[in-house]
Amino acid sequence: MPDITIFLITLCLISSILILKLYKSSPVKSHLPPSPFWLPIIGHLHLLSGNPHQAFHKLSKRYGPVFRLFLGSTPCVVVTTPETAKEIFKTHENVFLDRPHYSVANYLSYGEKGLIFAPYGSSWMFLKKLIMSKLLNSKTLDLLFPVRRDEINRFIKYLSQKARDGEYVELEGKLMKLANNVISRMFMSKRCSEEEDESSDITKIIAESGEIVGNFNLSDHIWFCKNLDLQGLGKKSKDIHTRFDALMERIIEEHEEARKHETGEAKDLLNILLDISEDESMEIKLTREDIKALVKDVLNGGTDTSSITIEWALAELINHPNMMKKAVDEIDQVVGKNRLLQESDIRNLPYLQAIVKESLRLHPVVPVIQRLSSQDCTVGGYHIPANTTTFINVWSLNRDPTHWENPFKFMPERYKENQVDVRGQHFQLLPFGGGRRLCPGTSLGLLTVQTTLGAMIQCFEWKTGKNESLATVDMEEGIGLTLPRANPLVCIPVARLDPIPLSV
Numbered sequence: 001m002p003d004i005t006i007f008l009i010t011l012c013l014i015s016s017i018l019i020l021k022l023y024k025s026s027p028v029k030s031h032l033p034p035s036p037f038w039l040p041i042i043g044h045l046h047l048l049s050g051n052p053h054q055a056f057h058k059l060s061k062r063y064g065p066v067f068r069l070f071l072g073s074t075p076c077v078v079v080t081t082p083e084t085a086k087e088i089f090k091t092h093e094n095v096f097l098d099r100p101h102y103s104v105a106n107y108l109s110y111g112e113k114g115l116i117f118a119p120y121g122s123s124w125m126f127l128k129k130l131i132m133s134k135l136l137n138s139k140t141l142d143l144l145f146p147v148r149r150d151e152i153n154r155f156i157k158y159l160s161q162k163a164r165d166g167e168y169v170e171l172e173g174k175l176m177k178l179a180n181n182v183i184s185r186m187f188m189s190k191r192c193s194e195e196e197d198e199s200s201d202i203t204k205i206i207a208e209s210g211e212i213v214g215n216f217n218l219s220d221h222i223w224f225c226k227n228l229d230l231q232g233l234g235k236k237s238k239d240i241h242t243r244f245d246a247l248m249e250r251i252i253e254e255h256e257e258a259r260k261h262e263t264g265e266a267k268d269l270l271n272i273l274l275d276i277s278e279d280e281s282m283e284i285k286l287t288r289e290d291i292k293a294l295v296k297d298v299l300n301g302g303t304d305t306s307s308i309t310i311e312w313a314l315a316e317l318i319n320h321p322n323m324m325k326k327a328v329d330e331i332d333q334v335v336g337k338n339r340l341l342q343e344s345d346i347r348n349l350p351y352l353q354a355i356v357k358e359s360l361r362l363h364p365v366v367p368v369i370q371r372l373s374s375q376d377c378t379v380g381g382y383h384i385p386a387n388t389t390t391f392i393n394v395w396s397l398n399r400d401p402t403h404w405e406n407p408f409k410f411m412p413e414r415y416k417e418n419q420v421d422v423r424g425q426h427f428q429l430l431p432f433g434g435g436r437r438l439c440p441g442t443s444l445g446l447l448t449v450q451t452t453l454g455a456m457i458q459c460f461e462w463k464t465g466k467n468e469s470l471a472t473v474d475m476e477e478g479i480g481l482t483l484p485r486a487n488p489l490v491c492i493p494v495a496r497l498d499p500i501p502l503s504v
C-alpha cells in the first residue's frame, strides 16, 4: 500500500475518533438539568413527601425552573415557569404529547384506551376530534342545557330545605354528586342519586378511581417491585374496573334495546357514540371498549375538577366578604331577584367570571400536568432525553412573580386590566393544560362552575357557624391528584332569596 494511502486512512480514523469524542462530550448532549442528591433505589422520593406541587415549588427555588429527579428509577424532569411551560406546550409540542404509563391507569382505562391515559396516536386523535366536534361542542352543550339547568335547580332546592331547617351542608360530597349527575345525564341519561341503586355506584366508582390513580405505586417506579402488588393497588383497580364495566354493559344494553324501538334525535351522548360505532364509513372503528373508556374519562375528568373548583371559589368568597358583596350586587343587577341565574347570564357577569378565573389560578385542580417526552429535546437550555416523565407545575407557574403582582393574593380585580385567558394560550395561567391535549371539557367545566357558584351566592348567604366576626375558613390544601381542600367546606346556607318559587 502506498504511503499516501496509509496516511489518509490513519487521518480518517483519527478524525472519526475525535468527532465521536467531541459529540459525546458536546455541551448540548450532556447539559442535563440540575438535580438534587439522590439515594439508591428510591432516587428522590424522600424529597416528595406531602403535596408534590409544593415540594416541586420549593425545589425550584434552589435548582431553578428546570430540574431533574428520579422517582425510584423513573427519570423525570420538572418545569415550573410560564416560559418553560411554553417550550413544552408550544415549541416542542410534538415531543410532549404522550402521558407516562402507569399500571393502575392501564387497568382502569381498558389498556390505555379513551383519552386521559391514551398514548398519542391515531386512536387518541380520532377520539379527541370526536369529543371536540360532536360531544362537547357548543351545539351539543346548548342541546343538553336543560339537563344542567335541572340539576342546578334540584341542588338549589336541596340547599333551600337545609336553609329552612338551619342545617349544615357538607358541600364536597354534594357538589361532587351534582357534577357527576350533570356528566352522567348528558352522556347516559342516568342520575347518580341515592334513590337509584345501580347508578348511585357511578359516583363511588369515580371517587375510588380518582383516589387510586393519585397513589404513588411502587410497582411503577422501583424496579424490583415491578411484578409485586405490595400496596394492593393492582387488585383494587381490577375490582373497580370490573364493577364499572358491568355497570356500563348494563347501560349500553339498555340503550341498544331502546334504540330498536326509537327513531329520531339522540337523547344523550352515548347514543351519538353508538351511532358512530355502527357507522362503517368512519376512518376508525369505534369499539365498545373505546366507548366505555371514553365515558370513564369524561366522568373522571369532569367530576371532582368542577366540584373542587366551586368549593375553593366559595371558600375564597367567604374569606373575602367585600368580594362576595360585589359579586352578589353584580348578580342582583344583571339577573334581578325574581329568577334564578342561568348559564346565558354568565357573559354579563364579568366579576363572577373573574372570581372563577382567580380561583383556578390559586387552586388549579390539576396542580401538576404529566407528559412523557417521545424524543430528545432542549428545554430551558437543558437536554431532556426521550422517555422522560415530565411534570409541568401549573401551581407554580400560575403564581409566577414575574407575571403576577401579589401572586399569592386572591384578587379577581386583577383581570380588569389583565386579559389573560384560561384556555391554554397564556402560559402563566394553565388550569386546563395546553396544546393538543388541552382539556376537552373546558367550556362545560367553566359553565358548570360559574353557574353553580353564581346560583349559590345569589340565593344564599354562607355561614361557617362560628362567631360572625371570625367567620373565615382555612385554605389548607389536601393531598390528591386533583387539589382538594384539606378540610372540606361545611356551611349553613341562609336564604337571601326564596328560590323555590323562582320562575326558571
Ligand code: HEM
Pocket (backbone or CB within 6 Å): 115, 116, 117, 128, 183, 297, 298, 299, 301, 302, 303, 305, 306, 309, 365, 366, 369, 370, 430, 431, 432, 433, 434, 435, 436, 437, 438, 439, 440, 441, 442, 444, 445, 446, 449
Ligand atoms: C374546572 C373543570 C376542569 C378542569 C380545571 C380541568 C383540567 C384539566 C387538565 C389540566 C387536563 C390536562 C390537560 C393537559 O394535559 O394539558 C385535563 C384533561 C382532560 N379533561 Fe379536564 N378539566 C375540567 C373539566 C373537565 C370536564 C367537564 C371534562 C369532561 C366532560 C373533562 C375531561 C377531560 C379529559 C377527557 C381530559 C384528557 C384530555 C387528553 O388527554 O387529551 N375535564 N383537564
